[in-house]
Amino acid sequence: MFRSLADAIHAAGSRRMSLADVALEAEAxxxxxxxxxxxxxxxxxxxxxxxxxxxxxxxxxxxxxxLVGGDAAKLRTSRDGPLANTAFHEILAxxxxxxxxxxxxxxxxxxxxxxxxxxxxxxxxxxADARGLDDxxxxxxxxTAGLIGAVIAERASLSGAEGGxxxxxxxxxxxxxxxxxxxxxxxPVQVGHGVALTLQGMLGLxxxxxxxxxxxxxxxxxxxxxxxxxxxxxxxxxxxxxAIPVDEVIDTMGEIGRAMDVRYRETAGGGLAATPTxxxxxxxxxxxxxxxxx
Amino acid sequence: MVSILDIIGPIMxxxxxxxxxxxxxxxxxxxxxxxxxxxxxxxxxxxxFARTGEGHGTDKAIAGGLLGMRPDDERLRDxxxxxxxxxxxxxxxxxxxDDDAHPNTTxxxxxxxxxxxxxxGSSLGAGRIRLTEVDGFPVDIAGxxxxxxxxxxxxxxxxxxxxxxxxEERINLATMRVTRKERGGDAFMVIExxxxxxxxxxxxxxxxxxxxxxxxxxxxxx
Numbered sequence: 348m349f350r351s352l353a354d355a356i357h358a359a360g361s362r363r364m365s366l367a368d369v370a371l372e373a374e375a376x377x378x379x380x381x382x383x384x385x386x387x388x389x390x391x392x393x394x395x396x397x398x399x400x401x402x403x404x405x406x407x408x409x410x411x412x413x414l415v416g417g418d419a420a421k422l423r424t425s426r427d428g429p430l431a432n433t434a435f436h437e438i439l440a441x442x443x444x445x446x447x448x449x450x451x452x453x454x455x456x457x458x459x460x461x462x463x464x465x466x467x468x469x470x471x472x473x474x475a476d477a478r479g480l481d482d483x484x485x486x487x488x489x490x491t492a493g494l495i496g497a498v499i500a501e502r503a504s505l506s507g508a509e510g511g512x513x514x515x516x517x518x519x520x521x522x523x524x525x526x527x528x529x530x531x532x533x534x535p536v537q538v539g540h541g542v543a544l545t546l547q548g549m550l551g552l553x554x555x556x557x558x559x560x561x562x563x564x565x566x567x568x569x570x571x572x573x574x575x576x577x578x579x580x581x582x583x584x585x586x587x588x589x590a591i592p593v594d595e596v597i598d599t600m601g602e603i604g605r606a607m608d609v610r611y612r613e614t615a616g617g618g619l620a621a622t623p624t625x626x627x628x629x630x631x632x633x634x635x636x637x638x639x640x641x
Numbered sequence: 642m643v644s645i646l647d648i649i650g651p652i653m654x655x656x657x658x659x660x661x662x663x664x665x666x667x668x669x670x671x672x673x674x675x676x677x678x679x680x681x682x683x684x685x686x687x688x689x690f691a692r693t694g695e696g697h698g699t700d701k702a703i704a705g706g707l708l709g710m711r712p713d714d715e716r717l718r719d720x721x722x723x724x725x726x727x728x729x730x731x732x733x734x735x736x737x738x739d740d741d742a743h744p745n746t747t748x749x750x751x752x753x754x755x756x757x758x759x760x761x762g763s764s765l766g767a768g769r770i771r772l773t774e775v776d777g778f779p780v781d782i783a784g785x786x787x788x789x790x791x792x793x794x795x796x797x798x799x800x801x802x803x804x805x806x807x808x809e810e811r812i813n814l815a816t817m818r819v820t821r822k823e824r825g826g827d828a829f830m831v832i833e834x835x836x837x838x839x840x841x842x843x844x845x846x847x848x849x850x851x852x853x854x855x856x857x858x859x860x861x862x863x
Contacts, residue, residue, distance in 0.1 A: 348643050374645050388646050395652045395713075410656070412696055449655030452698050452718040459648050460767060461658045467649075493645025500643045506766050522648075559693035561656040615693075633696060 348373050348497045352539055352593045355494060359535040366525075366535045367487035370494035389489045392456045393482060396445070396468035399455045403444025410450035412632035414557065415566045419444035422570075435577055438473035442466055442569040450562045458489075459496045459505040462512075462554075462561045463519030465569030467492055470523035470576050474530055484530060492526035495542055502594065503601030507554035507613040510604025516565075516572035517549030517600060523572075524579035533584050543589040543596045545579030550596075551603055553611035555618025558629030564619055651768050651862070653712040659745050660690065660697035663764025665717060666861045668706020670772055670784050671749045671760045673858045679707055679751035680729055685736035688744035690764075700733050703747060707731065711861070712768065748774075756854075768862060778820050778829035784861035786815055787837040791846060791855035795821055795828040803830065803846055810842040827853065 348370075349355040359369045375382050402408070406420025423440035430436040445465035449455045455464045471492075475485045496505065499518045504510035524545035525538045533541065549572065557563045589596070610617030619625050653662040672678065684703055686694050694700060698717070705720035708729075716723065724731050738746055743763035750759045761774035772782040775790070782788060793799050800819060807814055815833040838857050847855040 348645065370645055377642050378644055378646075385646065389649060392649050392652060411698065452654050452656065452661070452701070454652065454713055454715055455655050456650055456652050457658045457662070457768065458650070461653065461655050461661070464655070489649050490645060493648040496648035497643040497645055500648065505648075508766065558696055559689065560696040562696075 348377055348501075349494065350498065350501045352495065352498045352542065352597070355498070356535040356539045365487065365491070366494060366529055366538055367490040370490040374490070374493070385490075386486060389486045390482070392458070392489060393486055395454055395456050396458075397472060399445045399448045399453060400441045400468055400472060402453055403446075403448040404440065408447050408451040408453065410447075410560075410562050411452070412558070412560060412562060414560070414628065414632055415450050415562045416447050418566070419447050434473055434477035435574070437477070438469045438573050438577065439570045441469035441473055442573040443566055445469060446566040446569040450566060458492070459500070459518050459522065460507070460515045462507055462565050463515040463569065463572070465566075466516060466519035466572045466576060467523045467526070469569070469573050470527050471530060474527055478531070480530065488526040488530040491529050491538065492522040495522045495525045498594070499597055499600070502597045504604050509612065510601065511552060511607045511611050512554040512568060513549045513552040513600050514604055515554065516568045517546060517552055519569070520549055520572040520576040520579070521546040524576040524583070527576065527580045528583050531580070531584060537583045537586075539593040540588050541579045541583030543591065543593040544582050544587065545576050546596050546600060547589065547591070548575040548578065550600055553607065553618045554613045555611060555620045556613065556615060557620050557625045558633055559613065559615040559620070560629075647767070651712060653768065654702075654715060654717045657697045658768040659764045659766050660694060660699045661702045661717070662712035662768040663745065663770045664690070664694075664699045664702040664747070665706040665710065665712045666768070666770045666784055667747060667749070667760070667762035667764065667772070668703040669709070669711065669861045670762065670770075670782065670858055671751050671758065672707050672709060674758045674760060674775060674790065674856055675751045675753040675756055676856060677753045678709060678729070679731075679753045682707055682731045682749055682751040684731060684733045685738075685748040686733060687736055687738040687742055687746040687748070690745050690747055691735040703749070704731050707751065770862065775829065777822060780820060780829060780831055781818065782831055782858070784858065786833040786835070787860050788858040789830075789832040789834065789838055789843065789846070789855060790858060791830050792827050792853040793830065793849070794851040794853070795825055796851055799828065799851060800830070802849065803832070806842060806845050807832070807834070807838070810839055810845075812836060812838055812842060
């Protein structure tokens with residue numbers, strides 16, 4: 348797989364291929380698998396993503412701690428906000444939905460991780476459904492998203508424990524933005540700018556979950572991460588470019604992650620987790636989990 | 642080398658790839674090592690597994706793995722109830738292993754049909770795992786390939802004999818590692834294969850008189 352998004356974009360441009368095709372070709376070569384076989388695996392992932400979106404929107408799920416649940420349905424039926432009746436609104440609800448399924452021990456696709464699993468399905472299925480694009484296009488977009496995630500894994504990190512939330516929902520947003528640009532007809536160069544424009548908005552984001560659980564603020568970070576991805580897509584498709592090359596933005600994310608204090612890397616030692624209310628809620632809810640399962 | 646299918650995946654029951662999916666895989670490998678559903682197990686949780694395991698369903702995931710569920714099995718949520726219904730006795734406790742143990746580590750003592758194994762396994766992130774110890778032998782088992790594990794008397798020619806059986810069964814060997822606790826003591830062999838071994842190959846190796854036990858572990862992860 349590519350270690351540089353610039354290299355992949357150059358390869359796609361010079362051979363007049365999509366980034367999805369470049370990614371599928373590299374994957375087939377690396378793993379010794381047929382392209383059809385890889386596409387079948389991505390189709391299965393898309394089915395699970397769509398299943399999680401639907402399940403979460405039903406609105407009756409709650410996490411073991413009871414800290415999160417029910418908000419996807421609440422948002423989806425609301426018409427009070429400025430984004431009502433837009434794809435943007437629907438995408439925010441879908442991001443909450445998948446993450447509520449995750450917190451309730453439902454089935455999701457970790458893309459790239461469970462903590463950031465809501466962004467990619469929300470953005471890609473939301474855009475595809477709004478534009479009437481078929482699933483074959485979305486499956487191709489997943490290949491592009493996989494390529495972007497692979498480059499981030501190589502150059503920076505995809506782990507909240509290593510790089511904070513920027514490495515989980517930030518990476519997810521970058522993947523969703525780049526693949527979303529391609530899904531909507533953007534060029535490989537525009538994909539690169541979409542990734543850079545999105546990731547710059549996620550830099551420095553800490554991982555500070557209450558009680559160390561993938562619940563709060565993770566569920567909401569998936570919605571806000573999706574919003575930043577949509578901003579990146581919107582700007583990139585308008586032809587806006589980001590002056591710092593995308594690989595350097597990814598390297599920056601890695602550098603910030605390495606410098607991040609351990610309190611902000613999934614340990615619940617800092618950030619929202621360490622607020623008086625965060626500590627109190629974590630304590631109360633963990634007692635509740637113990638009562639309900641033992 | 643990173644695969645795009647590692648990035649778009651795994652498909653799993655939430656909420657945490659390390660605390661849920663990885664924990665389930667450690668349970669699954671333990672089940673395969675003990676040769677079936679354990680009737681009894683003592684599961685010690687260390688570090689972050691001990692601290693946030695309950696909220697992440699780590700206990701359910703390990704129990705589910707011991708019951709034979711995969712990380713994408715929706716029954717994982719109910720694994721503790723299923724365990725009780727089937728009259729199985731899995732006890733969880735918090736522990737402190739060595740300082741250098743990975744933060745997400747568990748030690749499982751499992752018993753099935755009179756056979757006991759003690760397994761130490763860590764969840765490394767993104768659902769990847771590593772078993773680091775089986776019955777006191779230092780090992781390195783990732784579960785990413787079909788794997789044969791066996792304990793044999795440490796005698797000259799044993800490795801060649803086993804490789805010979807695999808060659809006769811036309812099974813390609815990916816990696817092989819032999820460890821032992823002391824010179825002349827039993828040897829623990831971990832053999833990763835490109836394809837799952839036939840039942841024949843496994844039983845032929847098990848029938849060698851100096852092999853104490855052998856288990857075929859299925860691939861449990863990417």
